[in-house]
Amino acid sequence: MDPKLSLLLVICMLTGITANKYDEFTYNGFKRSELYLDGIAEITPNGLLRLTNTTRSQRGHAFHKVPLHLKNSSDGNVYSFSTCFVFAILPEYPDVAGDGLAFVLSPNMELPGALPKQFLGLFNSTNNGNSANHVLAIELDTILNIDFGDINNNHVGIDVNGLRSINAATASYFIENIGEFKNLSLISGEPMQVWVDYSNLEKKLNVTISPMSVPKPSHPLLSSFMNLSSVILDTMYIGFSASTGSSVPSNYVLGWSFKMNGQAGALNLSSLPSLPSKKHGRKLASLIIWLSLGVVVFITITAFSIAYIIRRKARYAEVLEEWELEHRTHRFSYKELFKATKGFREQNLLGVGGFGRVYKGELPTSKTEIAVKTISHGSKQGMREVVGEIASNSQLRHRNLVQLLGYSRRRGELLVVYEFMSNGSLDKFLYDTSKPTTLCWSQRQNIIRGVASGLLYLHEELEQIVVHRDIKASNVLLDGEMNGKLGDFGLSRLYDHGSDAQITHVVGTFGYIAPELTKTGRATTRTDVFAFGVFILEVVCGRRPIMQQESPDLHLVDGVWRSWRSGVILEVADARLEGDYNPKDVELILKIGLLCSHPAPAARPTMRQVMQLLDGDLSLPEIPKDGRGEELEES
Ligand SMILES: *[C@@H]1O[C@H](CO)[C@@H](O)[C@H](O)[C@H]1NC(C)=O
Ligand SMILES: *[C@@H]1O[C@H](CO)[C@@H](O)[C@H](O)[C@H]1NC(C)=O
Ligand SMILES: *[C@@H]1O[C@H](CO)[C@@H](O)[C@H](O)[C@H]1NC(C)=O
Ligand SMILES: *[C@@H]1O[C@H](CO)[C@@H](O)[C@H](O)[C@H]1NC(C)=O
Ligand SMILES: *[C@@H]1O[C@H](CO)[C@@H](O)[C@H](O)[C@H]1NC(C)=O
Ligand SMILES: *[C@@H]1O[C@H](CO)[C@@H](O)[C@H](O)[C@H]1NC(C)=O
Ligand SMILES: *[C@@H]1O[C@H](CO)[C@@H](O)[C@H](O)[C@H]1NC(C)=O
Numbered sequence: 001m002d003p004k005l006s007l008l009l010v011i012c013m014l015t016g017i018t019a020n021k022y023d024e025f026t027y028n029g030f031k032r033s034e035l036y037l038d039g040i041a042e043i044t045p046n047g048l049l050r051l052t053n054t055t056r057s058q059r060g061h062a063f064h065k066v067p068l069h070l071k072n073s074s075d076g077n078v079y080s081f082s083t084c085f086v087f088a089i090l091p092e093y094p095d096v097a098g099d100g101l102a103f104v105l106s107p108n109m110e111l112p113g114a115l116p117k118q119f120l121g122l123f124n125s126t127n128n129g130n131s132a133n134h135v136l137a138i139e140l141d142t143i144l145n146i147d148f149g150d151i152n153n154n155h156v157g158i159d160v161n162g163l164r165s166i167n168a169a170t171a172s173y174f175i176e177n178i179g180e181f182k183n184l185s186l187i188s189g190e191p192m193q194v195w196v197d198y199s200n201l202e203k204k205l206n207v208t209i210s211p212m213s214v215p216k217p218s219h220p221l222l223s224s225f226m227n228l229s230s231v232i233l234d235t236m237y238i239g240f241s242a243s244t245g246s247s248v249p250s251n252y253v254l255g256w257s258f259k260m261n262g263q264a265g266a267l268n269l270s271s272l273p274s275l276p277s278k279k280h281g282r283k284l285a286s287l288i289i290w291l292s293l294g295v296v297v298f299i300t301i302t303a304f305s306i307a308y309i310i311r312r313k314a315r316y317a318e319v320l321e322e323w324e325l326e327h328r329t330h331r332f333s334y335k336e337l338f339k340a341t342k343g344f345r346e347q348n349l350l351g352v353g354g355f356g357r358v359y360k361g362e363l364p365t366s367k368t369e370i371a372v373k374t375i376s377h378g379s380k381q382g383m384r385e386v387v388g389e390i391a392s393n394s395q396l397r398h399r400n401l402v403q404l405l406g407y408s409r410r411r412g413e414l415l416v417v418y419e420f421m422s423n424g425s426l427d428k429f430l431y432d433t434s435k436p437t438t439l440c441w442s443q444r445q446n447i448i449r450g451v452a453s454g455l456l457y458l459h460e461e462l463e464q465i466v467v468h469r470d471i472k473a474s475n476v477l478l479d480g481e482m483n484g485k486l487g488d489f490g491l492s493r494l495y496d497h498g499s500d501a502q503i504t505h506v507v508g509t510f511g512y513i514a515p516e517l518t519k520t521g522r523a524t525t526r527t528d529v530f531a532f533g534v535f536i537l538e539v540v541c542g543r544r545p546i547m548q549q550e551s552p553d554l555h556l557v558d559g560v561w562r563s564w565r566s567g568v569i570l571e572v573a574d575a576r577l578e579g580d581y582n583p584k585d586v587e588l589i590l591k592i593g594l595l596c597s598h599p600a601p602a603a604r605p606t607m608r609q610v611m612q613l614l615d616g617d618l619s620l621p622e623i624p625k626d627g628r629g630e631e632l633e634e635s
Contacts, residue, residue: 023068026257026265029273034065035239036109039121047273049253051101051242054092059121062253063109063239068260070105070232078228080200082264083238085256086212088191088275089142091249098249100141100186101242102159103196107134107233116243118145119163129162134233136160137241138196138207140171142186142249154186156194156207158224160231167224173210174217175352177427177474179510179546181221184211191254191275193267195220203227212269213349213357250276270347323384327391330406337372337408337415339364344374350424360420369420370405377414390416396462400454402477402487421485423478430473430542438574439482441581444539447484448589449614451476454486455532456607459525469523471531472509472545473538511545511555515599526601533557533596533604540590542574557597560590564623588613588620595623 027033029047037043041051041060051060070079087101102120104111115124122137123129137159144153148163157165172181184192195208195216205228206220238258242251254272257264324331340361341348350358356375363370377383387407394404403419423429426447429439439447451471458466468486475488514530517523534545537560545556563572573586592613598604603624605613612618 023260024258024262024265025064026255026267028255028268028271030253030256031273036063036065036237037061038063038110040244041242044273048275049240049256051240051251051253052098052244052248053250054244054248056244056246056248057116059114059116059241059243060251061109061111061121061239061241063104063106063237064258065109067235067237069234070236070260071229071234073234076229077200078198078232079260080198080262081258081260082195082197082262083256083258084193084195084264084267085240086191086193086254086267086269086272087140088189088252088254089140089187089249090189090252090275091187092247098187098247098251099143099243099245100139101240101251101253102137102139103194103238104241105136105232105236105238107236109237109239111135111241114241117245118143118148119243121241121243122159123162129164131161131230133161134231134236136228136231138194139163139165140186140194141168143245154183156209156221158205158207158222158226160226166226167222169221171209172221173208173214174219174221176218177472177509181219184209187249189275191272193269195264197263198226198228211352213346214352324387324409327387330391330394332406332408332415332417334408334410334415336364337361337417340370341372344372369422371418371420373416373418375414375416376412383409383414386414393466396458396466398454398457400450400483400485401457402485418487421477421487422480423482425474426476426478426484426539427473429478430539431544438542438576441577441586443482445585445589447476447478447482448536448539450484451486451535452532452607452610452614455528456611458486459528459607465525467523467525468528468531470509470512471528471535472512473535476535514601516601524601525607526604529596529604529607529610530598530601532607532610533593533598536589536593536596537572540574540586540593541572542576557594560594564590564594591620591623595621598624600624 030043030049031047033043035043035049038061039059040053040055041049041062042053044050049062051062052058070081071077072079083103085103089098089101091098099116099118099120102122104122111122113124113127114121119128120137120139120141122135123133127133139157139159141150141155141157142153144150145163149165151168152170154171155168156171157168159165171184171186173184174180175182186192191212193210193212193216195206197206197208197220198204203225205222205224205226207222208217208220210217240253252275254275255267255269257267259265338344340363341359342361344359348359348361350360350371352358356373359372359374361370361372362368387409390404390407394406397403402421405417405419407417408415455468455471458468470488471486475486476484477487478484512531512534514527517527534557537556538545541556541560543556547554547556547559560569560572563569569587569590570583572590573581592610596604596610609618613620
């Protein structure tokens with residue numbers, strides 16, 4: 001035998017790893033799958049796993065046929081595992097929930113005695129909560145059941161041996177750039193992705209959920225410390241369970257991957273089978289009546305054609321008010337943007353932000369590449385000022401500002417059009433570990449200088465001062481040559497009046513907000529300089545302004561400050577730079593960052609001074625030690 005191979009075999013034997021191809025699988029659709037189906041579960045001709053059909057009070061199960069050995073026989077520890085699946089719940093009638101579905105680990109594939117309805121096809125009233133069940137389930141529960149202590153009718157829960165969840169939360173996902181959770185409706189009919197990760201080392205079970213268009217959020221929705229040793233038996237089956245009650249939603253699973261001792265393979269979202277259209281096939285019975293009445297058919301056809309024409313018109317319908325006429329030159333027609341983004345289709349989606357979605361498009365006539373940000377906007381209040389601001393900001397031209405091209409408006413929706421930036425936002429380059437290359441020092445220096453120059457233009461080179469209000473890495477976009485351009489200005493007033501109650505009067509992003517702004521609520525050029533200072537530190541250190549809880553320096557600024565006071569300022573520079581820079585340059589830029597993000601507004605330089613400092617035309621003043629300085633000395 002090849003000596004290398006036998007060595008590998010010995011290692012495998014020693015570590016107890018057996019090469020089992022069933023420890024890992026990925027199904028993008030279930031056309032060719034090894035599933036055991038039970039109850040009313042079925043696989044549709046196009047490869048969807050449909051757990052429940054429209055028969056009432058039934059259950060449906062689907063299990064991976066091959067059992068898993070999830071336990072290390074020598075020490076009884078449960079192995080780490082990870083799974084990921086896409087599901088969709090299509091309610092029978094809009095907004096009428098059924099009972100939900102669950103991802104299950106169970107010692108058998110039948111779950112004998114399990115009842116439908118609120119028992120989700122998992123348990124019955126006698127065995128619910130019994131530790132002899134050895135069942136672990138992640139429930140996607142759409143009914144508020146007080147008997148089981150449910151928190152509401154739209155939650156995700158971790159269930160051990162019974163339906164009383166040991167941990168549960170309203171279905172929601174973490175939005176990276178605003179650092180908050182956003183609610184999701186499980187019964188929206190939209191496909192959503194769920195990740196369940198168990199780490200044996202940490203003894204932690206994480207559950208994460210997000211809409212299909214959003215990549216896995218960094219923060220799980222549920223994270224529970226759990227010792228699964230007593231729950232998991234040597235042999236377990238994994239799968240799904242769902243039930244119908246008096247309401248019969250269709251519960252679908254579109255794709256599923258699993259892996260033991262590793263990260264479950266990513267699903268190929270573009271190759272998943274598609275869901276039946278929501279309206280389709282709902283009222284077959286009424287259709288028969290229509291058919292029997294020949295005359296009515298004729299009328300219906302006529303009616304449908306009229307409806308079609310009306311709908312076609314409504315599709316492109318936009319709102320145009322008299323006051324808007326003066327902004328006509330900056331106004332795009334909705335039809336034009338609809339065509340440019342190929343009907344706002346998913347493939348054109350560039351990202352989802354706190355305020356809406358951003359699509360890539362190409363203007364049909366000029367072939368200009370654009371980015372269209374859609375912002376849903378409930379109230380009319382403030383719209384006039386916002387549009388005015390967009391129109392006037394469309395006249396701003398600077399090579400370090402993302403060019404605002406104009407806007408469009410429909411009922412409850414504002415669309416803002418920008419030039420397209422091929423390299424996307426800077427934060428991706430700083431934090432997204434999947435990007436193969438990291439930014440080198442000269443690129444970072446160039447980006448900082450560029451943003452400074454764009455901001456100087458807004459602050460000092462226009463007739464009227466423009467305060468940006470939301471400077472941060474995710475608002476800096478990179479063009480094909482990696483030049484940084486500041487984006488997303490001109491919407492601050494909309495955000496002020498926004499319907500989102502969590503972002504009321506203090507506009508900005510947590511971590512970049514100057515201390516005086518929280519007191520006065522007034523954004524000024526100095527509060528912009530503060531955020532710019534935080535931004536500089538972020539780019540040099542490659543770290544977010546607010547750290548994970550575990551870190552000793554919660555705030556990036558405090559951490560840099562501390563290192564500077566201890567005379568080791570260079571230690572904070574991003575390790576990925578591997579020391580490939582001129583230490584003097586890095587030190588200068590870090591100190592400029594500290595000066596800008598100084599707690600005392602008067603101590604901060606103006607953007608003109610910042611430019612001079614960056615160019616070496618002004619020598620760096622003493623950084624005042626008041627405020628934060630003293631506090632740190634005592635601690
Ligand atoms: C199983 O447990 C033994 C004893 O604790 C340990 O040496 C071994 O590495 C474990 N195997 C795996 C695959 O974790
Ligand atoms: C649901 O599935 C079951 C089992 O496959 C079948 O007997 C029943 O007729 C189906 N009901 C409907 C309404 O399709
Ligand atoms: C509940 O399920 C168990 C098997 O797990 C069965 O023995 C028992 O009879 C069932 N109880 C009811 C009320 O159906
Ligand atoms: C999310 O849903 C929960 C429960 O329905 C509700 O209490 C909460 O206010 C919602 N949050 C937002 C931001 O809408
Ligand atoms: C679970 O989430 C926590 C918090 O984000 C993280 O620290 C931990 O590594 C995660 N564990 C697993 C198994 O994904
Ligand atoms: C987990 O539970 C098993 C059996 O109940 C026990 O032997 C083991 O010590 C526990 N591990 C931890 C880390 O609590
Ligand atoms: C995903 O599926 C699409 C369509 O079936 C295919 O063209 C593409 O190559 C797949 N991507 C990967 C990474 O497998």
